[in-house]
Amino acid sequence: NAGVMQNPRHLVRRRGQEARLRCSPVKGHSHVYWYRQLPEEGLKFMVYLQKENIIDESGMPKERFSAEFPKEGPSILRIQQVVRGDSAAYFCASSQGLGEEAFFGQGTRLTVV
Amino acid sequence: RKEVEQDPGPFNVPEGATVAFNCTYSNSASQSFFWYRQDCRKEPKLLMSVYSSGNEDGRFTAQLNRASQYISLLIRDSKLSDSATYLCVVNMRNTDKLIFGTGTRLQVFP
Numbered sequence: 001n002a003g004v005m006q007n008p009r010h011l012v013r014r015r016g017q018e019a020r021l022r023c024s025p026v027k028g029h030s031h032v033y034w035y036r037q038l039p040e041e042g043l044k045f046m047v048y049l050q051k052e053n054i055i056d057e058s059g060m061p062k063e064r065f066s067a068e069f070p071k072e073g074p075s076i077l078r079i080q081q082v083v084r085g086d087s088a089a090y091f092c093a094s095s096q097g098l099g100e101e102a103f104f105g106q107g108t109r110l111t112v113v
Numbered sequence: 114r115k116e117v118e119q120d121p122g123p124f125n126v127p128e129g130a131t132v133a134f135n136c137t138y139s140n141s142a143s144q145s146f147f148w149y150r151q152d153c154r155k156e157p158k159l160l161m162s163v164y165s166s167g168n169e170d171g172r173f174t175a176q177l178n179r180a181s182q183y184i185s186l187l188i189r190d191s192k193l194s195d196s197a198t199y200l201c202v203v204n205m206r207n208t209d210k211l212i213f214g215t216g217t218r219l220q221v222f223p
Contacts, residue, residue, distance in 0.1 A: 033211060042121075042215030043157070043200070048208075056210055091156055097209045099145035102202075104156035 002027065004094050005074075006105035013082045013112050021077040021108045025094030032075045033093045033102060034067060043091065049075060050097070082112045114139050117203050119214035126221055130191045134217045136201030137183045145204035146177055146184050150197045151216065157200055160186075191221045 005024040013019050025032050030051050035043040045059040049069040060067065064082075069075040079086055089109050095102040119136045126132045138146075146163035161168060163184050167176040174187040184203075188195055201214040 031209065035213070042198075043151075043213050045213065048210050055208060089154070093157075093211070095211065099204050099206075099209070101145075101147050101159050101162060102211050104158070106156050 004092060004103050004105035006090075006092050006108050008108060009106060011108055011110045013110065015083055015112055016081050019079040019082050019086070019110055021079075021090050021092075021110070022074045023077070023092030023094075023105055024074040025092075026103055029094035029096055029103075031095045031097045031102075032069050033095075034075075034077050035091045035093070037089045037091060037107075039088075046077070079110075082110070084112050086110060087112045116140060116212045117201055117214040119199075119201050119217045121215060121217060123218040123220050126191055126219070128191055128193060128221055128223055130221075131187065131189045132191055132219060133185055133187045134199055134201075134219075135183050135185050136214055136217075137181075138201075138203045138212075139182070140203070140205060141179075141182065142206045143182075143203045144206040146175075147202040147204075148173075148175055148184075148186050149200040149202055149213075151200055152197050157213075160199070188219075191219075193221050193223065195219060196221045 034046040047067045048056040064080045089107045091107045093102040093104045148160040149157040150160045151157040163175040172189045198216040200216045
């Protein structure tokens with residue numbers, strides 16, 4: 001069984017470009033979470049999705065950030081017009097729901113230059 | 114009040130010491146509890162689930178106190194390799210959402 005797969009592992013973007021981060025959950029998992037982590041800081045919740053639905057996006061910045069988890073394919077976290085402050089590690093996790101534990105991908109390290 | 118709170122530490126302990134972390138949660142509707150471990154610049158990994166009756170895995174013991182709304186993690190005979198950040202995680206019954214604490218940093222020294 002493949003675990004949570006995130007790609008790319010490292011992403012470099014110039015200011016103003018778009019960043020697309022992909023997350024393929026564990027097979028059979030229908031719940032996906034996205035977290036952001038700045039150096040030396042804790043995980044910050046961004047968004048929680050179930051298939052085709054955003055359940056909680058209270059941690060997402062109001063502008064430039066969006067997330068989706070389509071019926072087919074990976075979950076996508078999209079950051080438009082990136083700025084230097086968006087540089088961080090972005091982790092995706094998936095679970096079966098029903099109170100079960102979540103498993104994390106290795107993260108995407110975004111660097112904005 | 115934060116939904117999940119942890120002492121950020123760091124806890125600096127010598128090898129062989131016993132160390133305990135607590136984590137408090139605010140929502141009494143929480144249904145599932147976990148401890149995760151995160152090493153520097155790596156993804157968090159599940160350490161253990163926390164059951165109502167408590168559970169033990171080798172040198173690690175986790176306990177849940179629903180009345181006082183906290184969970185604990187006890188590490189006995191600390192090893193250098195235990196140095197990491199330990200994250201408390203709570204699952205909310207109504208939304209099935211996982212809430213992470215900010216983590217407690219442990220540094221074990223020789």
